[in-house]
Amino acid sequence: MTGRPNTLEILIVEDSPSDVFLAQEALKQTNETCRVHVASDGVEAMEFLRKQGPHTKAPRPDLILLDLNMPRKDGREVLMEIKSDDNLKSIPVLVLTSSSAEQDINKAYSLHANCYITKPADFARFKAVINSIQAFWFGNVTLPPHD
Numbered sequence: 001m002t003g004r005p006n007t008l009e010i011l012i013v014e015d016s017p018s019d020v021f022l023a024q025e026a027l028k029q030t031n032e033t034c035r036v037h038v039a040s041d042g043v044e045a046m047e048f049l050r051k052q053g054p055h056t057k058a059p060r061p062d063l064i065l066l067d068l069n070m071p072r073k074d075g076r077e078v079l080m081e082i083k084s085d086d087n088l089k090s091i092p093v094l095v096l097t098s099s100s101a102e103q104d105i106n107k108a109y110s111l112h113a114n115c116y117i118t119k120p121a122d123f124a125r126f127k128a129v130i131n132s133i134q135a136f137w138f139g140n141v142t143l144p145p146h147d
Contacts (some may be wrong), residue, residue: 008034008138011061013045013078014096015070022123023065023096026130037061042073046081049088061091062143065133066113068097068104076107083112090144094133 010027014020020038027034037058039045045066048055064082068075075095082088092114097104100118108116117133120126137143 008063009037009059009061010034011037011039011045011048011064013039013042013064013070013075014067015040016067019067019119022126023130025123026127027134029127029131035059041070042075042078045078046073049082049091063133063137064091064093065096066093068095068099068108076111079108079111079113092137092141092143094137096129 012020012023014023024036024038027036037048039048045064047053048058049061051058066075066078075097079093079095082091082093089112093112095108095113095116096119097117098119105116117129120129
């Protein structure tokens with residue numbers, strides 16, 4: 001890919017420590033050099049993305065993995081804020097959530113999610129999903145340049 005950074009910045013927005021751990025472990029096993037950042041809820045995610053509070057030196061993510069159901073500010077609100085912000089809307093947002101409800105899928109796409117993935121329950125399948133994300137988004141897609 002042209003202009004691709006050496007290290008890919010990934011922001012995981014997820015309130016479940018076990019799901020964060022699974023995603024981090026799966027990403028460690030890919031062939032890409034990734035730096036994984038974690039926001040435990042939507043408020044922290046927006047602070048990270050806007051470089052506020054303790055996140056003043058946060059890098060711009062190349063990709064965001066976003067859960068929908070979180071405390072303080074849920075993923076739908078985060079997605080709406082990201083995609084309505086001219087400085088953030090070009091960052092690909094992959095909804096990665098346990099919900100397979102049609103209303104959640106429709107809402108995510110209406111808010112301009114780049115894709116919607118239902119989290120598998122077991123690690124082997126979860127790892128396969130992360131590997132497919134890595135292969136597609138970091139192997140085939142030209143990501144927007146960093147600021």
